[in-house]
Structure formats: C-alpha cells, structure tokens
Amino acid sequence: MEAALEKSTKIMEYFLSSWQLQVVSCVVVGAGVVRYITQPKVPSYGGVFSFSRVLSLVRMVNSGRQEFLRAYAEDPMITLPRFDTWVVVAHSKYIDELNRAPDDVLSFMDSATDLIQMRYTFGHKLADNPYHVKVIINHLTKNLASTFVEVYDETEAAISDYIGPGNDWVTLNTMDFIQDVVARASNRVFIGLPVCRDKAWIDLNINGAMDALKVSLIINLFPPMLRPIVGNLVSSADKRARTAAKIAGKYLEERVTQPEAERPNDFISWLLAYAPPDEHNAKDIAARIISVNFAAIHTSSMNVTHAIYWLLARPQYIEPLREEIVEVTEKHGWTKEAIGTMPKLDSFMKECMRVCPPGSDVMSRKALKPYTFSNGVHIPKGHVVAAHLYATHFDEENYENPNTFDGFRFVEKKEEGEDGEKAAPTKSKKTMYTTSRTYLSFGHGKHACPGRFFASMEVKLILAHLLYEYEMKWPKEVYEGPNAHGIAGGEEGGYRPPDLWIAGNLSPNRDAKIMVRRRADI
Numbered sequence: 170m171e172a173a174l175e176k177s178t179k180i181m182e183y184f185l186s187s188w189q190l191q192v193v194s195c196v197v198v199g200a201g202v203v204r205y206i207t208q209p210k211v212p213s214y215g216g217v218f219s220f221s222r223v224l225s226l227v228r229m230v231n232s233g234r235q236e237f238l239r240a241y242a243e244d245p246m247i248t249l250p251r252f253d254t255w256v257v258v259a260h261s262k263y264i265d266e267l268n269r270a271p272d273d274v275l276s277f278m279d280s281a282t283d284l285i286q287m288r289y290t291f292g293h294k295l296a297d298n299p300y301h302v303k304v305i306i307n308h309l310t311k312n313l314a315s316t317f318v319e320v321y322d323e324t325e326a327a328i329s330d331y332i333g334p335g336n337d338w339v340t341l342n343t344m345d346f347i348q349d350v351v352a353r354a355s356n357r358v359f360i361g362l363p364v365c366r367d368k369a370w371i372d373l374n375i376n377g378a379m380d381a382l383k384v385s386l387i388i389n390l391f392p393p394m395l396r397p398i399v400g401n402l403v404s405s406a407d408k409r410a411r412t413a414a415k416i417a418g419k420y421l422e423e424r425v426t427q428p429e430a431e432r433p434n435d436f437i438s439w440l441l442a443y444a445p446p447d448e449h450n451a452k453d454i455a456a457r458i459i460s461v462n463f464a465a466i467h468t469s470s471m472n473v474t475h476a477i478y479w480l481l482a483r484p485q486y487i488e489p490l491r492e493e494i495v496e497v498t499e500k501h502g503w504t505k506e507a508i509g510t511m512p513k514l515d516s517f518m519k520e521c522m523r524v525c526p527p528g529s530d531v532m533s534r535k536a537l538k539p540y541t542f543s544n545g546v547h548i549p550k551g552h553v554v555a556a557h558l559y560a561t562h563f564d565e566e567n568y569e570n571p572n573t574f575d576g577f578r579f580v581e582k583k584e585e586g587e588d589g590e591k592a593a594p595t596k597s598k599k600t601m602y603t604t605s606r607t608y609l610s611f612g613h614g615k616h617a618c619p620g621r622f623f624a625s626m627e628v629k630l631i632l633a634h635l636l637y638e639y640e641m642k643w644p645k646e647v648y649e650g651p652n653a654h655g656i657a658g659g660e661e662g663g664y665r666p667p668d669l670w671i672a673g674n675l676s677p678n679r680d681a682k683i684m685v686r687r688r689a690d691i
C-alpha cells in the first residue's frame with residue numbers, strides 16, 4: 170500500500186514539474202477563460218467539463234437523447250458542443266428568426282463548411298461555388314417523373330442482385346444492404362449506367378462519406394487557427410477525386426466533351442450547364458457527384474433502415490401498407506404519381522423521420538455579423554447558432570403522445586359527413602417532405618434540404634418495393650437462444666435494435682441483421 174502511494178506521489182511530482190504539462194495546462198485554462206469571456210450569455214452544457222469542448226463531447230457520447238430533451242425543456246437557448254465548435258441551440262420557437270436573418274448575417278454555408286471542413290474534405294471549388302444545389306432545385310426536382318423510372322429499375326435490380334434468385338431466406342446486415350440499394354438507385358440518376366453498377370464507384374461513394382467525416386474530425390480537434398495547416402496535411406479531397414476519375418474517367422470524359430446540343434436531359438448535363446468552364450473535366454464533375462452523394466446516400470439509407478426496424482418491431486403496419494401499395498399500383502402502375510398517392514406509406518416514413526431524425530439540431534448558421542435574438546440573447550460574430558431538432562419532435566405541444574410510435578399519425582382523415590360516411594384516409598397535404606416549425610428532419614425555410622423531394626420519392630419507393638415483392642423478419646437469434654431479445658415484434662414493444670447516438674448525430678443500429686426472401690405468393 171505504502172509502495173503504491175509512494176509511486177503515485179512520484180508520478181504526480183513528475184507531472185507537476187514537467188514544463189510540457191504546465192504549458193498544456195496554461196493553454197487549456199486560457200482557452201477556458203477566453204471562451205467564458207466571449208461566449209453568448211446563455212447556459213452551457215458540460216458541467217465541470219464545459220471548459221473543454223472535446224471533453225464535453227466525450228461526456229455526451231451515448232447520452233445524447235436525454236441531454237437534448239433536458240436542454241430543450243430547461244432553457245430556451247443553451248450552448249452545446251459540436252465537433253468543430255460550441256453552438257447556441259435555440260428552442261424551435263426561434264426558427265422564424267433564424268430564417269429571417271439574411272445569409273450575410275447568419276450563414277448556412279459557412280457553418281456547413283466549418284462542420285465538415287469542406288475545403289479539405291471536398292475541396293475549395295465546392296465550398297466557393299455550391300452550384301450543385303441549383304442543379305438539385307432547378308432540374309432534379311422538376312424531373313422527378315422521369316428519374317422515377319430509373320430509380321425504380323435500379324432499386325429492383327439492386328435488391329434482386331443482393332438477394333439472389335429463388336425464394337430462400339437470406340440473412341443480411343441491414344445497413345450495408347440498404348446503403349448499397351440507395352447508392353445504386355441514386356447513382357443511376359446522378360451518373361447513370363453502367364457506372365452506377367460499378368462496385369468500386371458505389372464503395373467509393375459510400376466510404377467517401379465516412380472518410381470525409383473522419384478527416385473533418387481530425388481537423389476539428391485542433392484550434393481554428395491551426396485547422397488550415399492540419400487540413401492541408403490530411404486533406405483527402407483530391408485523392409478521392411482522382412480515384413473517382415480513374416473509375417469513371419473514360420465515361421465522364423466522353424460526357425464533358427459532348428457538344429452541348431447533343432447532351433441528354435440528365436444529371437451530368439445539368440451539372441455541366443452550371444459548372445464554370447474550368448470545371449468541365451472528368452475529375453471536377455466526379456468530385457461534384459461525390460459531394461451530392463455525401464448529402465444523399467447516408468441520410469436516405471438511415472431513413473429506410475429506421476423504417477425497416479420499425480416495421481419489424483411493429484408488424485401490425487405491414488399488411489395495411491402492403492394493401493395500399495397493391496391497390497394503388499394496380500390502378501396506376503409503378504409511377505411517381507402512384508408513390509405520391511400512398512398516404513399510409515408517406516405517414517409511416519414521416520413518423521420514422523419524426524422519431525428518428527438525423528440528429529439533435531438543425532439549421533445551423535454561423536454569425537458573419539453580430540446578431541441579437543428577440544429575447545435579447547446576443548450572438549457575437551464567429552459564433553454558431555442552430556435549432557433543436559430532436560427535442561422539437563418530442564414536444565407535447567407539437568405532437569399528441571410524442572413518445573408513441575404512431576405510423577399512421579399523419580394520415581389525414583375525412584371529416585365524418587352528415588350521412589354518417591365513415592372516416593377514410595385521403596391524400597395528405599402535409600407529406601413527408603413538407604417542412605414546418607414542428608417537423609424539421611429536412612430543416613425548414615430557405616436552406617431546407619433541396620433534395621427532399623427526390624429523397625422522399627426514393628425512400629418510399631424502396632420500402633414499397635421491399636414490401637410488395639419481399640418478406641422480412643429478424644433472424645432466429647432475436648426470438649430464441651441465450652441472447653434473445655424477448656418479443657420479436659408486437660403492438661407496443663416489439664424488439665427494435667437500439668439506435669446509436671454519437672454526440673449530436675443519430676444513426677440506426679449498424680450491426681443488426683435481417684432476413685429477407687422473395688414472396689412466393691405474388
């Protein structure tokens with residue numbers, strides 16, 4: 170005992186006399202003091218750790234859900250740690266103010282650029298000229314009917330390739346399976362055949378997002394003044410674009426040199442119409458498609474994966490959804506209109522987005538000029554603000570029984586007529602892509618996700634196709650054996666693999682497996 174005490178005293182003495190430790194302590198304490206003086210005057214998350222963003226983030230890992238609900242309930246505004254900075258997260262009643270502030274005061278792009286260190290993860294050209302957003306708004310969304318045909322064809326092919334021929338059950342990692350299907354279906358539109366079926370291209374785009382996140386995490390560990398130096402050292406943007414050009418270079422080269430009059434009406438042509446002349450080359454167009462994939466693949470596949478987990482946890486939704494899909498497609502075939510005329514499916518997916526949104530907050534903006542909220546909270550230049558997302562979706566003021574998963578909560582009912590006509594579902598006016606102050610999974614207002622119309626069509630189509638042609642269930646281990654999880658599926662509390670909170674980001678379970686087989690009865 171005495172020996173141990175002596176040893177630890179020696180270690181303490183060594184550290185206390187170490188000049189390196191003293192310098193580090195001074196920097197940490199100094200940073201804490203600077204933060205205390207300059208931070209907006211609102212409560213801060215982190216308790217004793219609030220002097221350090223990284224330590225506060227570590228403390229928040231895994232406890233995200235409770236922390237965000239508590240913060241929302243207790244304070245109209247609170248400073249929460251994010252990977253790149255501290256963020257003042259406001260109650261959703263301040264959303265209109267966030268939206269009204271001009272971009273040169275509260276900037277969406279500057280906040281996004283800092284968070285994912287866009288200059289080093291996707292390149293300066295993307296950060297300086299995000300023209301792909303115009304392409305999505307002005308062309309992709311206006312051509313949904315024609316893209317539907319491609320998304321449908323690729324979804325069918327991708328799922329079929331994964332499951333193989335025959336009617337046997339196949340066990341799959343859900344997230345990997347869905348990511349592949351979403352990546353193929355989306356890339357059928359973003360780059361077309363044959364590249365969308367090239368495994369190297371699909372892997373690059375799926376892994377590219379993870380790689381960019383890792384690089385941004387490393388850069389964000391450093392103080393802002395050192396980030397450009399670290400960013401240039403660890404940047405992966407150019408390497409990824411070169412790899413992409415190797416995979417799809419020949420094909421893209423043909424497309425970029427095609428005379429304008431001969432270009433087909435597709436995504437690459439739309440990009441070329443907006444790209445500055447010095448970006449009319451295979452590498453830059455590939456980089457642009459990769460960046461669209463970054464926004465599209467993980468968000469959409471998380472939504473479909475959540476939906477599958479909810480379906481298996483609450484199997485009572487399977488038959489009503491299947492009936493709706495069969496009825497509508499028998500009448501209209503598989504079209505964009507048909508998918509848009511399935512109120513139960515739309516409500517189910519929207520409810521999945523309500524209870525499992527992408528994360529804790531949304532609409533983050535960096536103050537390029539000082540900004541003052543109506544409650545007097547002053548945001549100095551350089552600070553970031555955002556709105557609560559997760560907690561807004563669980564606010565009793567916004568939703569009846571917010572903690573209950575109610576798959577058909579958004580199906581609009583016809584009023585019961587005087588003749589006693591029974592309430593029947595009608596086409597919803599507030600679809601899964603209709604943003605509002607209380608439904609924020611796609612953001613809200615001028616920077617709301619421009620891809621949400623495409624995303625809604627795609628995710629509903631993938632789930633509809635799975636329900637129409639396939640059966641899904643949990644593997645045997647969920648029902649029986651030493652690690653069984655109890656009820657596999659039930660009215661209220663069927664098994665659903667636990668979601669994953671990493672600080673402010675919410676992801677469906679990435680390890681859970683499902684079993685899938687082609688339905689024999691169709």
Ligand code: HEM
Pocket residue numbers: 277299301302305461464465466468469472527531532533609610611612613616617618619620621623624628
């Ligand atoms: C379920 C799927 C999706 C979800 C949940 C989602 C969610 C979001 C959110 C929350 C934002 C930020 C809004 C804000 O903070 O104000 C955003 C922005 C964005 N999304 Fe999506 N998204 C999805 C699918 C897509 C798809 C498929 C595309 C492309 C086709 C896309 C392209 C973008 C782009 C380019 C931005 C940046 C907008 C800007 O610069 O103004 N997203 N998305």
